[in-house]
Amino acid sequence: MKVVAKTANEAMAEAMRQINPDVVAAYPITPATEIVQIFSSFVHDGLVDTEFIAVESEHSAMSACIGAAAAGARVMTSTSSQGLALMDEVLYIAAALRLPIVICEINRALSAPINIHCDHSDTMNVRDSGWIQIYAEDSQEAYDSVIQAMKIAEEAFLPAMVTADGFILSHAMQRIDMLEDEEVQAFIGEHKSPYNLLDIDNPITIGPLDLQDYFFEHKRQEADAMMKAPKVIKKVADEFGQKFGRKYGLVEEYRLDDADYAIVVMGSTAGTAKDTVDLMREKGHKVGLLRIRVFRPFPAEEILNALKNVKVVGVMDRADGVNAFGGPVFMEVRAALYESEKKPDVYSFVYGLGGRDVKPVDIERVFQMIMEADKGKKIDRLNYIGVRE
Amino acid sequence: MKETWKELPIGAIIKEPGTSKRFETGDWRTERPVLDPEKCIHCMFCWIYCPDSSIKVEDGKMEGFLYEYCKGCGICAEMCPTKAITMVREEV
Amino acid sequence: MGVIDIKKIARTEQLFAPGHRACAGCGATIIIRQVLSVAGKDTVVGFATGCMEVVSTIFPYTAWEVPFLHVAFENVAAAISGVETAYRALKKKGKIKKKINFIAFGGDGGTYDIGLQALSGAMERGHDMLYICYDNGAYMNTGIQRSSATPFGAHTTTSPAGKKIPGKMQWRKDLTEIIASHGVPYVAQASPGYYQDLMQKVDKALSIEGPAFIDVLSPCPLGWYYPTKDTIKVAKLAVETKYWPLYEVENGVHRVTVKPRKFKPVEDWLKMQGRFRHLFKEENKWMIEHIQKEVDRRWEKLLKLEEAGL
Known part of the structure; x- marks a missing residue:
């Protein structure tokens, strides 16, 4: 080597x-x-x-x-x-x-x-x-x-x-x-x-x-x-x-064990997101991350298992389904979680289209939104992060 | 009974060559070619022009037609230089 | 190979089995049989989506006695270039020893039109393959729609002989010359009516190293509207009326391979086919003259090229 x-x-x-x-x-x-x-x-x-x-x-x-x-x-x-x-x-x-x-x-x-x-x-x-x-x-x-x-x-x-x-x-x-x-x-x-x-x-x-x-x-x-x-x-x-010596699975769980709030990401965003999770953990938030490494075949069982105890999930899609419902990863993660007992709320966050930078602050905002949603604030099912509104 | 998905070869391939021989197309025919062996000079024009590989050739000799497959197009009769082949209406 | 001895060939193994579902009197299956008779069993065939692919391989039935690959409509030249490249790679490693012929077939839809890019690419790259277009002058598989190979004036379902527009108003694209312009070693035009000529061309194309292309006129009783028995007559008459000159371009040099002693008017060929029936109406007769002029012009051009050694 x-x-x-x-x-x-x-x-x-x-x-x-x-x-x-x-x-x-x-x-x-x-x-x-x-x-x-x-x-x-x-x-x-x-x-x-x-x-x-x-x-x-x-x-x-x-x-x-x-x-x-x-x-x-x-x-x-x-x-x-x-x-x-x-x-x-x-x-x-x-x-x-x-x-x-x-x-x-x-x-x-x-x-x-x-x-x-x-x-x-x-x-x-x-x-x-x-x-x-x-x-x-x-x-x-x-x-x-x-x-x-x-x-x-x-x-x-x-x-x-x-x-x-x-x-x-x-x-x-x-x-x-x-x-x-x-x-x-x-x-x-x-x-x-x-x-x-x-x-x-x-x-x-x-x-x-x-x-x-x-x-x-x-x-x-x-x-x-x-x-x-x-x-x-x-x-x-x-x-x-x-x-x-390098281990890989279908998905990667990051600080999910006791997490109440989780985001789901794919690709390089996971690096930024892991840092954000660490930062928020330092502030006392019980947050974690699930990275889907293998999207096909779809690892429904692993996702269900990883997120079964989470209260709210934010799925970050670096692609828009343009279907007025949610991003493609969101749709499938939400479908997988339908089989969970606690049925966590799942929201869609479309981000980073066309190379738009995703910063720790963007990911923090996703966590903030799903935490607020948990406290009763109504948020949209489909959200766009990092776009000029 | 046709095979289940578990029994079929991988990738939808057909493993055996020439299986179309198991599918007979002779009943498409409305007219059948008939050979007059007296007139046949075994020139093989019918063989080279047959779209349905339905000319029976044995030892280089024209020996008639594979009626299981012949669709009765009439090309052989049309191209035969000695008029050894005639088309006759199929009886039902 | 020289003269083709069909009596001898008729004794050899048939590589295209009966039981396929081509229409009675199909010209394309005759072409396949003539081609395979020369190519022999050490041949891999690729096919573009189209009539012949459909009728010859309906699972679990196949008419092919040689290895056969169909991928899609527009890409047979690319797919066979992949097969031929794999062959070279595996031969280099000693995993294959035999000499194998690679033949790609496509209709005029898969060749002149949707597959032109893939064909051009494969020819330019120089793969050792033969591409044969069975040119029936329309999209017959989907029910007789015009292609860029459809003759001027012909009725098809997308260029119907209407009250205002009497059939197709464009000339056939000269694909043979387009491929010749690629500078490939061997390009030809053939007709199953002249089997000797066709089979000699296939033999030559396969013996030459590098890409070869043969455009073969493929009469279609269904789409040309003539009785099934007349397929070979139509194929011959196309040559005798200059509509379909038989020639080859070997290393850039044109040679007419069949020169009929006496030409017939193109009208004789048109008359045989229902797709040109409307041309014989008084108001459309100018079109017949128009076609005659054009076939004359193309023939003269071909002769000039031949004479000039170009």
Whole structure:
């Protein structure tokens, strides 16, 4: 293991180099461009065995990834925002064909208006595409998660995307403990494919028309793979923890044990939020935080368990559902808590759209609002934090 | 009884090639091709122009039609240089 | 390969099984059969969404005796470029030894229109693959809507022969020349009516390293409104009337591969097809002349290119 200073883009590109996939098909897009650039230099300098396809669009990137994965290759790509949106159609196909492709995704707002900075609207847009989604809090986690994702995808036979917040992580230098190349290779092991298109002597047909008599069974099978994915993710994370000392779960609880008030966040905001929790704890408030690391499969049980004794929950969404009800994470957390005995009140806080900074004071305000709500003050179910009102 | 979701191959693939042979399309036909072996010169035009892989060829010889699949389009009769194939109405 | 001996080929294994659900008299399945007869079993086929993909792979039935991949409508060129790249990567590692052909098929919808970008990308990148467009000149799978391959004047459901606008008012986009302009090693136009020519072109395209493209006219009884028995006649007449010249562009040089001794008026070809029926009304007859002039012009241009060694 060696300690280096890397941005999330650099760290994810390094993880790709160490994984050494057979094929990478990718198209550059801010703020993930660097991943594609750095990886291209690895290819051109002979540091990987990978065949790199410089496709003409993200749609073709994912389409080529599907072709390559179906042909029995280990396959990765990288994208962000509009690029992920352009892939949308084929993301569903990759998942339904059960191809273990990994995307290094950098979170950026979806147009319009066009914007290059962080929010989660891009990955939220594809949350039901059948891909495993892992949201990293920092560059270290982005790096570790990419390595884990490759193994998870090939054990669950589901594609997986690891996301890191645009610019906040993608371009910010952080201290990273990097594994040795051999450690990564030993950890991910031999590539596994669900089937092989290139087995000429045993020809298979992939992607047939599936009508009323079989389509539902195939979708049920895909759903089953996602239901079984938490077990795979935990197993891989445990193995990673044992070998390399860094432990990861589906969710991360922070000072929740005796908390009355909790916020739920994803991605890099968790760092700021943890500091805010500490600050407020010092002032005597019983507050805590739940970070959802794995959003797909949705860890309903873990969320229910973590928040069951909390009085009020504020769910912070870095994406707006534009549905006049609440952010996407809010909707699902609230649905999960419907099964809790105490049924805490749950409020939605949309923040940070298009890279709007989120400061400790913003997070403190969320806590203040849910604490006031607990004391009987009426607050809106859906709130916007950090916007000029 | 069709398979349950647990029994189907992963990813909706079809593992076995050429399974369409189990689906007969011969009943689409309103006219059937009939071969006059006397006239046939085994030129294979019917074979190369058949859209339904329904010309029976054995040992390089035209041996008739796969009526289980032939849809009765009539291309073979139309293209036959010796008029060895005629189309006749299917009796119900 | 030289001369194609169909008597010999007819003895080999059939790679496109019967029992598929294509319409009676379908031109595209004839093309598939002719192509596979040359390509042989060490071939991976990719298909864009469209008629042929639908009729040949209705789960759990498949007409394919070779490995087959369908992903979506607009991306078969990209998907097959991924397969071909995986093949190179795995071959390099010694995991695959065989020489494999990679053929992508798309209709004119998936090729001229929605899939043009992916096709252009794959051709430019230089993948060792053959792309075959089965060009039936409209979106037949969804019920005969106009495409940029639809001939001038043709009736389709989105360019109907109306009282004010008599069919499609634009010329067919010359995709063959667009792909030739990519500078790929081999581009051709073919017709299943001239099977020798078509199969020789496929053989050549597969033997050349790098990307190849063949645009194949694919008569459609349903969308062109002619009796099913006439598919090959229509395919031949398109060539004999200059509507569909048979030629190739090898390393940038045009060569006409079939030169009919005597041409027939384009009217003969139009007359066979119900989609042009309205052209024969008195007020629309100018359109027939218009089409004749254009096919003459395109043919002359082709001859000039050939003569100039371009």
